Structure formats: structure tokens, C-alpha cells
Amino acid sequence: MLRKYRFEILVIIAILAFCILFLYTSSVIGHAGFAGSDDVGSSQISKITGIPEENFHPLIWQWVPPSAEIESALFALQAALGGIIVGWIFGYWKGLKDQGKG
């Protein structure tokens, strides 16, 4: 039984370990802001060049989500699109297997 589900158990352990590490880090590193590494990278470019971040302008016009809420909704939509595709295909494959076409 344990052997059969060893990968599922491993994933649960990895997720739990990840959560514990996150809680530990957030309590130990007082200044941890958990900013996105992309944003931290952009700040570093600003530091290297000495040019303030707001002075970097898009080379090609870009639509920007009007608020952080809309941005997070669009990120959720992206994940949902992926989830629908993955779920549909695994369901289709499971159906084929159950019909003996696997």
C-alpha cells in the first residue's frame, strides 16, 4: 500500500516541508517582504545603472492590468486554463483506460 502511493506521500511531505520552511522564514527574517524575484531583479538593474525604476519605459506599448486585484484574477485565469486542459485530458485517458482502450 505504502509502496503503491509512495509518490503521493512524497509530494505531501514536500508540500508540508515547503510550508514549514515558509513559516519559519517569515518568522525568522523580520524584513522578509516576499517580493517577486522579477521585481527585485528590476530594482537591481536600477541600482546598477543608477536610473530610477520609473524611468524605464516600455520599448513596445504594453497593456497593464489596472489593479493588483485584476492582475491576480488574470493569473488565476491562466492557472485555470492550464487546469482545465490537464483535467480534461487525464479524464479522457482514464475513460479510455476504463474502457480497455488504454
Place this chain on the structure above:
Amino acid sequence: MHIMEGFLPWQWCLIWWLVALPCLALGVYQLKKVLAQDREALPLLGICGGFVFILSSLKLPSVTGSCSHPTGTGLSSIFFGPWITSVIGVIVLLFQALFLAHGGLSTLGANTVSMGIAGPLAGWCIYRGLRDTKVSMFITVFLACAFADLFTYVVTSLELALAYPAQVGGVGSSFVVFMGIFAVTQVPLAILESVILVLVFKYIVQLRPGILIRLKVFPETTIMATRSDA
């Protein structure tokens, strides 16, 4: 790993686009060939693309006190190779550039090179190096996925270091700084991503081993032995 729109000089944008375009063209060519040979590869491609969509949308906190996202490109590079993976990568990156202001059209070439080409290429090299050895199939998948993720961020660091060398220490010094920001944050996320993708791989082996055998992902004997064991 997304280099934001406007944060890369146009000369570097052009260079990375020139690197990315031939790889994408090769990817489209290979994709057509694979799908013409075996239509069952299409759902597998959908699974790979779906996971890149899911995982690259998740901004997860890391132990370093910053957040980043997995890439999810490892599975695709194992099943289809780095060039077809570059096509999946550019579709996801284009979606993010257009609708999320994450990355940009001018930096799409550079982001495609890191997430769609270099990372998957590293993962594919690990996979090819271990495929015909005694190393377990699942450990091979784990390592390939982890390196595909990590190397993406190494290349992003290199792209930024080349464009913005430090005044003291030049490209090397700048590379170390960007590695500290991107790659270190990524280590725990790459491990978590890879464990999850190994589980996904197990389900694919259980449900559709035939397509993996036809694509010669692993030897038939290994896949069938693992299928009955898993």
C-alpha cells in the same frame, strides 16, 4: 525570470530574439512532424502545456524571503525535446506579456531563450545523460525537471548581467548578484516542482504508456516494469 518590458536595451532584445527565432522555427517543424506521425501525442502535448500554464502562474514564497514561480517545462523537454518546448514556452510567455504585463514583447525573445530554450535544453541533457543508465526513471525525471527550472533562472541572470555589467567586477560580478536574486530563490521551488512533475509522470505512465513507448521516452521494458510496479 521574466525580464520586464523596457528593462533590456533594444540591442539585447534584438540579439535574444535572433537566438530564439531559429529555435522556435525548428520547434514548429518538429511539432508538425511529431503530430503527423502520431496524433496521440497531441493530448500529451496538452498536458505539458497545461502544466506550464499552471506552474508558471503560481508565485510561491521561497525560503529566501522572496517569491518566484516554477516553470513546468521539464516534462515537455523529456517528452518532446527542447525545441518543441520552446513553442509551448513562447505561447505562455506571450499570454503573460499581453494580459498580465509580466515580461513584455520586446523582452519576449530573452524570456523565451531562458524559459523556453535554455532551461529545457539543460533538462533534456540531464534526461538524455541518465536515460540509458541504471538510474531510476523517476529520479531521472526529477533531476531533469529540477535542472530545467533552475537553469532557466541561471540564464536570466546571465542575460541581465550581460546587459548590465557592474561598474566594479563587470559581467561576472553582476551575474553573481543576479544569481543571488533569481537562482537561490528558485532552489526550493525547483525541488517542489520536480516532485509534483514526477507524480504527473507516474500517472501518464499508468494511463498511456503506449505513447511514451512510441515516442521512445524510455525503453519499453523500463516503462512496462515501472507501470506494473507503480
